[in-house]
Amino acid sequence: MKVLVNPPKSTWKKEFARPIRKMKDIEKIVKPIMQKVKRQGDKALRKFALEYDHVEIHQLLVTREEILAAVAEVPETLKEAILQAKSNIEKFHRAQQTPDLEMEVMEGVICMRRSIPVQKVGLYIPGGTAPLFSTVLMLGIPAQLAGCKEIVLCSPPNQEGKIHPAILYAADLVGITTIVKAGGAQAIAALTYGTQSVPQVDKIFGPGNQYVTAAKQLATKKGMVAIDMPAGPSEVLVYADESAVPAFVAADLLSQAEHGIDSQVVLVASSEKVTKKILKEVDSQLEKLPRYKIAQKALENSVAFVINNPDKAIDLINEYAPEHLIVSVENYEEIVSQIVNAGSVFIGNFTPESAGDYASGTNHTLPTNGYAKNHSGVSLDSFVKKITYQQITPKGLRKLGPVVETMASHELLEAHRNAVTIRLAYLDAQNEN
Structure with missing residues (x-):
């Protein structure tokens, strides 16, 4: 993995660009x-x-x-x-x-x-x-x-x-x-x-x-x-500080790297010391994987950021908008509360991303390639449509009708206004009779 130490914000998009074809x-x-x-x-x-x-x-x-x-x-x-x-x-x-x-x-x-x-x-x-x-x-x-x-x-x-x-x-x-x-x-x-x-x-x-x-x-x-x-190749971003267990973080990075050669993993670490420990574990665990070649190729598309400033780290995470986000830092509650772009978030040292992939209960079909900025993961809502209905009584139309007439007139939509006016006239005629 390429390691970047406190890179300027202007370079972030280029450095964490996903490995996709046009x-x-x-x-x-x-x-x-x-x-x-x-x-x-x-x-x-x-x-x-x-x-x-x-x-x-x-x-x-x-x-x-x-x-x-x-x-x-x-x-x-x-x-x-x-x-x-x-x-x-x-x-x-x-x-x-x-x-x-x-x-x-x-x-x-x-x-x-x-x-x-x-x-x-x-x-x-x-x-x-x-x-x-x-x-x-x-x-x-x-x-x-x-x-x-x-x-x-x-x-x-x-x-x-x-x-x-x-x-x-x-x-x-x-x-x-x-x-x-x-x-x-x-x-x-x-x-x-x-x-x-x-x-x-x-x-x-x-x-x-x-x-x-x-x-x-x-x-x-x-x-x-x-x-x-538009869900494509899988990805994960892990945010780690000195409280993270390097072996855990490495295992999480590799769990996504083994998905495919076009997968991407991103490490955001609080210091160079933390980064070195994690990458050493990555190298050690990688050699033992049956899907070694796939994971190794994915790591070539991947990057480790050393970001000393927590606020900048949060900005980078939200800009990347990861499919999976693992937060392995001491003040995880404060960090998680500021995350606005992520498909699914995994909190603490003992919450591996693979738990969500299989059996914790949340859905693992999630937005990738930055689509977490404007898409949610699959949920029950994904399989239903919300249909609205309305019913207006004669008394209700007398109250609401003038409001609709006024708005329609100002939008210059005469037929819209008339759809109300004709009904109000009908009600008035009935009352006269």
């Missing part, structure tokens, strides 16, 4: 894929499975027999862990449910708001170098709690034409029955346009690489679907 270059690759799926449907999905996943797929939808076989393959210890994670995630997301709102804002004028589930949702589950069965829980559980009518899951198959058993087990556990053997931009295209086997959905969820992210953004540009957020 979106225009990626879109040039993704657009033809999406167009081919739109035109050819299942045929295109099979072609891309052969081209990118190196497998010939005859049946795109996972059968019930395949699910049962997969469930039998999952070790009991993993099943127990998944069940505990499911329980925690369900508890936290169920608590996010809100009652319908109804109030009389003035006499005879009643306003209401209700949560209505998004009817058809698509869940993208990465399954390449790391099969993210945990993401099935993170997306499937709130989708079920919200009451989504149709849930379609897409995940890339392995070279045997199968989806990872733990992904199928988690899907079965949360009640997802439509599972498609498709990954990458082609899976997003299938969910966007629909094919002979894949239902078209209203909103797409799930993390992925830059090609998946580009496909999701292209889908929204076409006005076909909504997406959860």
